[in-house]
Amino acid sequence: MTGRLLSLLYSFLQIGFFSIGGGYATIPLIRQQVIDLHAWLTLQEFTDIITISQMTPGPLAVNTSTFVGMRIAGLGGAVAATFGCIISGYLISLFLYRFFKKHRQTSWIQPVLSGLKSASVGLIASCALTIASLAFQSDTKTLGLPLNLTAVGLFSLSFFALRKWKIHPILLMALCGLAGIFLY
Amino acid sequence: MKSNTFKNLPWLFGIHFFISAFTFGGGYVVIPMIRRYFVEKKQLFSEEELLEMAAIAQSSPGAIAVNLSVLSGYRTLGRLGAAVSCIASVLPPLLLISMISIGYDAFSSSRVVSAILKGMEAGVAALIVDMTIDMCRTIFRERRLILTLLVPATFLASSVFHINVCLLIPGSALLCLAECKIREQVRRRVS
Numbered sequence: 308m309t310g311r312l313l314s315l316l317y318s319f320l321q322i323g324f325f326s327i328g329g330g331y332a333t334i335p336l337i338r339q340q341v342i343d344l345h346a347w348l349t350l351q352e353f354t355d356i357i358t359i360s361q362m363t364p365g366p367l368a369v370n371t372s373t374f375v376g377m378r379i380a381g382l383g384g385a386v387a388a389t390f391g392c393i394i395s396g397y398l399i400s401l402f403l404y405r406f407f408k409k410h411r412q413t414s415w416i417q418p419v420l421s422g423l424k425s426a427s428v429g430l431i432a433s434c435a436l437t438i439a440s441l442a443f444q445s446d447t448k449t450l451g452l453p454l455n456l457t458a459v460g461l462f463s464l465s466f467f468a469l470r471k472w473k474i475h476p477i478l479l480m481a482l483c484g485l486a487g488i489f490l491y
Numbered sequence: 492m493k494s495n496t497f498k499n500l501p502w503l504f505g506i507h508f509f510i511s512a513f514t515f516g517g518g519y520v521v522i523p524m525i526r527r528y529f530v531e532k533k534q535l536f537s538e539e540e541l542l543e544m545a546a547i548a549q550s551s552p553g554a555i556a557v558n559l560s561v562l563s564g565y566r567t568l569g570r571l572g573a574a575v576s577c578i579a580s581v582l583p584p585l586l587l588i589s590m591i592s593i594g595y596d597a598f599s600s601s602r603v604v605s606a607i608l609k610g611m612e613a614g615v616a617a618l619i620v621d622m623t624i625d626m627c628r629t630i631f632r633e634r635r636l637i638l639t640l641l642v643p644a645t646f647l648a649s650s651v652f653h654i655n656v657c658l659l660i661p662g663s664a665l666l667c668l669a670e671c672k673i674r675e676q677v678r679r680r681v682s
Contacts, residue, residue: 327657363588364512364514365511365556365588366555366584370584373585374592377588386585389581393553395551396551396558397553399553418671419664420546422667423546424543425638426662427660429642429645431519436650438612443616461613462616476523480513480515487609487610487611491606
């Protein structure tokens with residue numbers, strides 16, 4: 308049992324440490340550790356966990372570590388795997404934050420931080436595009452395009468509510484979920 | 492300070508637990524949530540600082556949502572705040588996935604669940620686009636050509652050319668550093 312917990316911890320420590328950029332960038336890494344190396348999950352189970360991740364709150368890496376940990380060693384396994392998965396990010400992001408704060412006056416810190424900020428916004432924009440195209444995709448064609456007009460309408464309405472009334476994000480999600488029940 | 496800590500620690504735990512439990516659609520959706528509570532409501536830090544934290548959370552390994560909650564907790568209440576925020580943001584997915592892993596089949600085949608999720612997808616997209624616009628404005632307001640150009644550049648590099656994030660993040664930092672050094676040189680030569 309202890310051996311299993313340790314190998315879970317070590318595997319997810321590696322996944323956590325090498326996954327920069329988060330989200331779907333981690334998939335190949337998790338796959339290599341969980342399927343190829345340890346055979347903890349089958350490919351089908353792994354695809355399922357990605358689907359669950361899209362349906363539930365929480366980061367993909369945390370969800371996968373919990374799922375795999377539960378399967379291998381119960382709740383203790385889930386905790387060990389999740390801990391391994393987040394601890395690198397915890398320590399390194401805190402270290403970077405404190406480092407940047409402390410050396411704010413140093414001449415090279417400001418341009419580096421500015422560069423990181425701009426890149427971060429660019430990457431968020433690219434993520435926005437991915438999510439929007441995923442949401443708008445449809446199996447049937449309208450006007451020759453595989454476009455889901457219901458989703459486009461719901462998106463436009465949500466966007467308007469956000470810009471105009473600054474509607475609360477969680478209220479928006481709840482309303483969209485409710486609309487989903489009636490529309491799909 | 493001490494009584495302040497005791498009052499704020501449960502708030503910090505609650506707010507991160509809440510944000511994490513309702514954040515469908517991945518790490519980036521946490522940013523507008525943190526903004527709503529930490530910047531707009533409680534004014535614990537500025538929009539500018541949030542952008543800085545988001546950039547660091549993204550440049551570090553691991554899940555962006557967890558990293559960002561750690562940083563916002565640290566900024567609010569130091570190390571203790573960071574630890575509490577981290578636990579609070581990991582607990583909801585940990586509990587939920589533990590339960591789902593037991594009853595997975597019933598969950599994934601439910602038509603109501605998939606309809607709700609399909610509706611939420613459009614909401615998530617709107618939320619992220621809205622946030623992107625505001626963040627772009629913050630960057631453009633600095634009126635620095637290189638910073639302004641880097642936003643569409645990294646966007647294209649990632650979306651169109653599929654260049655790895657591990658190259659884009661340090662690359663952008665180095666580019667800005669080089670630009671700054673060159674400007675210093677030019678200034679020195681002029682004077």
